Amino acid sequence: MEKLAVYCAQNPFKVIFSWLFIFALSVYLNISFLEDGLTTEFTFITQPESEKGQEALLDLTGPRLASELIVVKSDTFKVSNPEFENLVTSIQTDLTKLGPNIIKNNYSYYQTQDPQSVSKNQNATLIGLTLSVSVDAGIKNVPKVIEIVDKYNKEPNFEVLILGEASIASASNKLSEEDLIRGESIGGSVALVILILVFGGLVAGVLPLILALLGIVIATGLVAIIGNIYQLSFFITNMVTMIGLAVGIDYTLFIISRYREERNQDFDKIEAVRRTASTATRSVVISGITVMLALLGIVIVPTLVFVSLGIGALIVVVVSILISLTLLPSLIGLLGDKLNSLRVPFLNSRTSKSVEITSSANIWVRFAGFVMRFPIISLVVVLIVLVPISMQTNSLVTGANGIDTMPEDMDIVKAYNVLSEEFSYGSISTQDIVVSGRFAPEALNSAVEILSQLVQGDPDLIGILGTPQINSQNDVALIRIATASVVGSSQSENTVKRLRDSIVPEAFSGLDSSIYVSGDHAFYADFYQMVDEFTPYVFALVLTLSFILLMMTFRSIVIPIKAVLMNLLSVGVAYGLLVLVFQKGIGNEIFGFQQTDIIEAWIPLFLFCVVFGLSMDYHVFLLSRVKEFYNKTKDNTLAVSYGLSSTATIITGAGLIMVAVFGGFALGEMLMMQQIGFGLLVAILLDSTIIRIILVPASMKLLGEYNWYMPKWLEWLPTVKFEAEN
Structure with a gap:
């Protein structure tokens, strides 16, 4: 090297x-x-089962294409008025002009006469359209549709909005890019100021x-x-x-x-x-x-x-x-x-020599000395504050936040609100039952009758919608069950579990086909199950590998045990503060965060891995200096003072830089970025301050020479050196 x-x-x-x-x-x-x-x-x-069901449906429905809904609303006209019909017809004409490469089809109430396409008070209607491509490809095509929507949204007396898979994805991409730019500019600017202050x-x-x-x-x-x-x-x-x-x-x-x-x-x-x-x-x-x-x-x-x-x-x-x-x-x-060069006036950028670093005049030496004079009191005071916060993790509720958590001024959110209020959109969704494999139509009808009876006895299921959709080969069928459960909620997850564990097996026991509970409800249930299933393995892998690396680096089993425990404390406090700020709304308005009952399901596991990895930075840099001085002096107390004082300014600056970076992302508009940024921010801030300047020196003082204890039966392990032999 x-x-x-x-x-x-x-x-x-x-x-x-x-x-x-x-x-x-x-x-x-x-x-x-x-x-x-x-x-x-x-x-x-x-x-998982939901994916198998979607794959089987390809033989029935073909490749999944992006679908959109255009909402046309007026406070002046009713849907039955000619002005309303003329505007809708004009929109459909412009959509058709985009060509079959972009729009596969579009339809409205004026063609279908479907009463569900008209709002309760007759002042809004829907235009349904299917793009000619998938959601991913639709992101490139949907801006042309949005241009048409924006054009007619400027018409007096009318509000025209769009909501669908491609438009949501497009809006999410745009919002993500804006948050990215905001995070880079805020985090980078603050980081630059801190770096100039540190280096002078x-x-x-x-x-x-x-x-x-x-x-x-x-x-x-x-x-x-x-x-x-x-x-x-x-x-x-x-x-x-x-x-x-x-x-x-x-x-x-x-x-x-x-x-x-x-x-x-x-x-x-x-x-x-x-x-x-x-x-x-x-x-x-x-x-x-x-x-x-x-x-x-x-x-x-x-x-x-x-x-x-x-x-x-x-x-x-x-x-x-x-x-x-x-x-x-x-x-x-x-x-x-x-x-x-280009030093900033009034900033002392001179690096101290070793003799000055260990001098009693150094503020960090004095602070470390104070902590190590009262190690038990220092530990108790810190733990009294941090442990109750980490215990809030017991109230952590994970799930999926919907469109309503996006900024209110976005057109897709406005469209969602109109659909929810005027059309009961989202109040009723479907649990999809997919039958895959050769079956007799009579046997399928018999199974559907049993299913209908069982569904009526379930508190969260409303009933079967229409008749089963069956392909021409009689080997794929789709049965849709209406449910009032919110997609991604715990109620929805429990409903999927009941369908899979009891209702579907009982109803379809007479069929040899494979039966899958699929659709959006099942997708989220499978995701939650997968996260729960892999969480113990992730924790075990990360903790074990980190422990082994630190043990080989510092030739001690005590150092890695303490590092693991302190990092787990950082993660626990981060989880607890997520609960307090986002779920319980304590101080969320101070930071400009949304209050929500749910933390995104993937965020806790993600935070654990990232926080654990980044927190180890400070342990490695601090303890490497402690070990370096301990190898020379064999004085544990002096080595801790040296390690803390020689790294204090740099680690504090590094911690503040990470806080600035994560804080920049936490100030974004996307709720998940707020939760990620805030969780990382508080964990790193805690680790680079309280844990480093109080818990580490206090624990090292209490343990003394035992900090460097390595059992003889482990001495065969190779050494990962942080300092070369000179």
């Missing part, structure tokens, strides 16, 4: 131009291929931000390649940006800080680079590996969103590490002491 850093510092132009070429190639990949590699669809990697100069302050953005562009270029081979969720770009800013800035910050410290010890430029590579850069690599091990927990959950988020995070962490190993030493070698 030291040889690589020295080579890069001595040959900066070769390395810099290589990275510039990779950057240019990544820009091309992003522009040309990224959009085609991402999807808004939420699918499973495996095939513009050059050293700007460099980490530039390298983080470079890593994000390159990582998204790799995502574009992978996405065109194996399609990924569009949320991956938010993940790459958020994690890329956080770790990219932090890793560069730690390395530059250590390099300046070594230069301040009067080592020449190349020797300072070598010594930095043998200490801080090694810690960055170990920290990065720890983060990646935690992120593996996301990847093993077989749903597209989890796999995509995990892949995106892993890619950007790897790219950030490679930049730290090669490009950063090259830039340091090129800039030399110009790294400290």
Whole structure:
């Protein structure tokens, strides 16, 4: 590692131009291929029952095409008035002109005379249309439909809105992009200010931000390649940006800080680079590996969103590490002491020498000394505050938030509100029963009769809608059951369970065909079940791998046990605050967050993996300095003081940078981004402050030499060194 850093510092132009070429190639990949590699669809990697049902339906309904509803409402005219009919007819004419490549068909009340297409007070009606392509492809076509809708929405006395799969996906994409830009601008701006304050100069302050953005562009270029081979969720770009800013800035910050410290010890430029590579850069690599091990927990959950988020995070962490190993030493070698140029007046950017770091005049030494004089009191006070917050996790309710949680001024939300209020849209949905396999029509009818009787006895099922849809080969049938359950709710999940466990098996016992409970209700039930099923495996994998890596790094079983417990406390507090702020609405208005009864079902598991990985950063950087000094002095108390004081400013700055990055995303409009950003923000803030400056020194004081206890029967394990032999 030291040889690589020295080579890069001595040959900066070769390395810099290589990275510039990779950057240019990544820009091309992003522009040309990224959009085609991402999807808004939420699918499973495996095939649960709901997916099997949808696949069987292809023989009955064909490929699933995107469908839309256009809402036409007037406070002046009734649907029976000619003015109303003329406007609807004009809209349909313009839709037809788009051609069969965009619109497969469209229909309205004036053709079907379906009373369900007219509102209760006769002042609104619906135009139904089916696009000629799937939802993903429809995102490219639906803007032309939206243009027509917007055109007629400007007509006096009428309100024209659209809602459907493609329009929702298009609006979600747009909102996600806006949140991404907002998160980057807020997080990046605040991070830049913090970096300048930490380093006291513009050059050293700007460099980490530039390298983080470079890593994000390159990582998204790799995502574009992978996405065109194996399609990924569009949320991956938010993940790459958020994690890329956080770790990219932090890793560069730690390395530059250590390099300046070594230069301040009067080592020449190349020797300072070598010594930095043998200490801080090694810690960055170990920290990065720890983060990646935690992120593996996301990847093993077989749903597209989890796999995509995990892949995106892993890619950007790897790219950030490679930049730290090669490009950063090259830039340091090129800039030399110009790294400290453009200093900001009144900011002291001079790095302290070791003797000053351990001096009693250092505020962090004094604070660590205070905590270690009263370790039990320090631990008790902190735990009295944090444990009750983490216990709020018992009230955590997960599920799926609907369109109504999106910003109220969005047209799709306005359309949803009209449909809900005027047409009872959403109050009745269907549980879909799919029969797959050869069957006799008489046997199917008999089963449907039994099903109808059983449905009438269920409190959450209303009745069978119409007659079964059957294909010409009599091997696929669809029976739809009306239900008042809200899609994604616990009531809906329980209804699906009753259908699968008792109602459907009893009704279709006389058929040899495969019977699937499918549709939107079943999809969410399968997703919740999958998350519950994989959660223990994810926790076990992340905790075990992190424990083993830390044990081999610090040659102790006590250090990793404490690290795991403290990180679990951070995660627990993050969960508890999500409950208090979002579910119970305590202080949500202060932050501008929505109050909701539900936390998105995938967020807790996602937060666990990301928080656990990022929190390990601070443990590795702090404890590596503690271990470094302990190896020299064998004085546990002095080593803790040295480790805390030598990393305090940098880790505090790094923590505040992550808080700024996650805070920028938490201020977005999408509820799920608010929940993710806030959860990460509070966990990292807690870990980089209270846990690092109170719990770590207090616990290390209480345990003394036992901190470094390693059973003899484990000494055969290889050592992962954070400091090279000099």
